[in-house]
Amino acid sequence: MKWSAAGGIVLSLSRFAGAQTPDFLERETLPGRGVPHPAVGRVDGVAKVTGAKLYASDFRAVDLPGWPAQTHHALLLRTPDASHVYEGLALDGLGADAKPVVIVTAEDVAKIGLRVPSFYTGDLFCPVGTTPLYLGQPVALLIFDRFDAYDRARTFLRDNPHLKFGAETGPLARPNYGAFRFTRVAGATPDAPDLYSPIQEGWISPGFVESSGRPVWQVLPDAKGADYVKGATYGTAIRDELAKPAAGTLVLDRSFATQSIDPMFLEPEAGLGFYEPGVKKLDLVLGVQSPFEAAEAIAYMLGEAMPDFKPASIDGKFCYVGGGFGGRDHTPFPLYLALAALFFPGRPVRLAHDRYQQFQGGIKRHAFKMRSQIAVDRASGTIAAFAADHVLDGGGLMNYSVSVAVVAGTGAIGMYSVPKVDVTTVAEHTRGVTAGSMRGYGTVQCLTALETLVDEVCTTLPLDPIEFRRRNALKVGGRTLTGNPYSVSVRAPEILDKLDGHPIWRNRMAEKAKARAGVLVGTGVACAAKDYGTGADCSLGTVEVDAEGRISIHSDAVEMGNGIGTALANRVAGHIGGIADQVTVAQVDVFDALGLVKSGDPYSITQAEQDKAAANPRWVPEISSATSASIGAHVGTQAASEAARVVFRFGLWPAALAIWGIPAADPRVNQWDQAFWQGETLIFSGLPPLALKAIAAKAHQQGGVTGAMTHAFSRWAWSEATFALPGGDWSADIDALAVRRGSGEFQVLDRKAVAFPPTDYNRIGTSFASMCGTTVRVEIERATGKLTIAKAYSVVECGQALVPEIVLGQAQGGFAMGVGQALLEDLPPFEEGPGNGQWNLGRYVVARASDLPLHDLEIEILPPLSPREPPKGMAEVVMIPVIPALLNAIFDATGHRFQSLPVTPQMIKGVIG
């Protein structure tokens, strides 16, 4: 795909050919053509067990066609101090055999006219004479001619101070990144309109901040903006009710703190860059979750640079990623890789973090401080009101802080229906390492606070925790905190029934009673609803069938371990019978035929602007978006799935009719949706079964549609468009379509009609959510506080599981990550934390197999409500209830409620004496 970005730089993105599965034969049996069980194996399985070059960190210049053979190496130096004036580099200690040949500093980038993309606002390098904005802020990029010099330097610099600092200034103060108030007051009955809700009134922010930078949430006499005054008045009334509860109302008021953790994807960030000054072409090899954004950010950075530093074109080649969990989504790393290449023109440069550098500079999970208040009617056991105040440590750059704050704020009541809710949230700038996207994304923090609070409500009332949840669970059609219902299935009752019936829960009293001497036994339960989607999700997909019946699929989604390639193959197979012979992902250079254009920001565009832009049949609100595991099935497979439906309806189905000899006037001609596939055989009642291979050959012979290319966009609902095709108009959840007939070229079709989701859907927090419940039994040694998870059970609903084995694996991995956040992982803030450059595994502890109940972990995936229920995102929700379930189990065992994470054996021992 090629397009012009800011400053007239031509961008192109492609999947790095060297990273593709090598030949057709290996793909032929994986994921499963000819194999009885089609989901056995992954499309990338052979490559990953044979050590094939797949990841950005695997490639060197010699692997890139047309590049010089020698790789040069760059080292990014970051500050461990953000309280003193930075006075420059002190590299005198580097030996002659460890000297860089080029040093890039703030002074150098200032000279060449770089711009910093707004998402990364802040100095790319800390200028001499200023206090660093945050711990881990880059101060210089060192480029070495030879690997040995680089290797010596990185080892020396890790162990020896090499930056000069002067006067103490204290950390720099900056405005908060964003502050919002989400308030909802329901009408008198479930069907009545809300008295106040964010979706009716818009999102509101306070107009004032205290001297500390914290927002002033109260309604002041001269408050700015009537909209804030209106919402805050409702919010204040809720707070007043919580402060002076009516008789018969239980009110609990608790604080909870969650820690910062590292995504700890196993492959540290790495990339390769090469700038050819003669043709002014910048080539990059990268592994990120957001290829499109990375290329655009680099183009913006260089868009007004001096001629020697402004490429005419940028070619991004994107690889598999060695784990992501959100931490490779909108990371600033690609900006520095581009600079390394530009400041060493004509020679390939590799920039690669080691683990210390990854801890020091990689995106982190936000630490939260939360106050939660809940009012429960004692007689009915229903929640009357809820209020919360969230404070997020956003670290040094804004990144996704505002978004995470919003997701936590709007998700703060979890799976419950609450008639009165008031949540404030503020994402603060601090001198900590930048926090951004990570699996759980605000929800893991707020629901840990909520689900432990709910457990305390249950023990206080008292009421059985599952019965309490039944009485309060959101029902189908019920309104979320923002005032809109979910537009997907809501299956809380089934999840609660499953938990209630599970032996871990049913036998909890008996197991506690028979605890061994010196061992405390406890059981906990918790639930979660987790949104998925971003409100501006895109999907690009192509499906082609050749005359032999062989299927190829191309998608823009990035393979980050979530098995997106295999999911694509299985979803497409549902429409056209065969498991694909070729699946390529992160493939954004094959959709040129659609000729897509975009303008404006999908989140802030007005309805009038969208309506005007939509008149252009090539316009879409956004072209490509970042990949996350939680939307892999729902978003990543949408375009290919719709393309497969077009191929079937206008290619394979007419071919089948021709083979059957059904005349045009026969009513069965229009009954294409009643045919179905059994393996690679098409079945239609009363007619002979047909093999895909024969149908495909006929489709090619008669010039039918044998390939389709689509684009889809979702703003909490998919765009819908109608296209004219021979055989009838076609309406689908896509907004762009090109088709290929026979073995011809793709031809784009103009939309006859299009309906993009209304722009006021941007007020929706989410309309997509999945639910999960977990129950765990723990055993705690009295003498040491050591905790063992004896048994665990999680039940999750995710619509149609495209590859059940991968869903199961995601759930098992989510469980492990939940255990890590609950019991093991911790990054202290500021100078003692990862920004000091001294953190690595060993000091940072993540869950290993021996920390988990490997043989006593049961995961149940609820079947879809119907065969037509689409897939739902599930990769995040599965880790969330694990944490509060563990804390609730610890309470059951010890009688103590911990209000911060992680809970260590020392902390447990401290409360059990």
Added chain:
Amino acid sequence: MTALSLTINGRAIGPIEVRDDLSMNDFLREVLGMTGTKFGCGAAQCLSCAVIVDEDGASSTRPTCIAPAVDFNGLTIRTVEGHAAGGALTPLQVSFIEHFAFQCGYCTPGFLNEGQVFLERLARDPIPRAELERTITEALDGHLCRCSGYVKYHEAVRAVVLADAGRYLT
């Protein structure tokens, strides 16, 4: 500088002059271009960098990220690139794929090497069936996987053992 010679996946390598402080991981990845062996932490904590060392008729794994390359002088080692002799996957490689053992796959070379060493140990010294799960956990526990939750890796190794129980179990 030391002239380093060793055997990797049955092929004689060297002598190659290397710095005495060059890590084995960098020797494989930067000097030989064998990037199947991964770099994860540089502190021998995640073991994504582990290779198989064959010595005295037995095999074991060894991390390469903190070990100087010269420590491998004269040794015979196997890496992930060497398991599928002639292109035919080993039973363990097949089992990893069939069980969806990995997700991102970055830790897979380390798990594959450790699992292979484990199988070879059991072939020499079979264990009772009742000890199998515990023994697998002990054998693989040094290896870190952030994606999978470990269950499927363990199931994949166990499946290979149970499919040839007469060889691996007493």
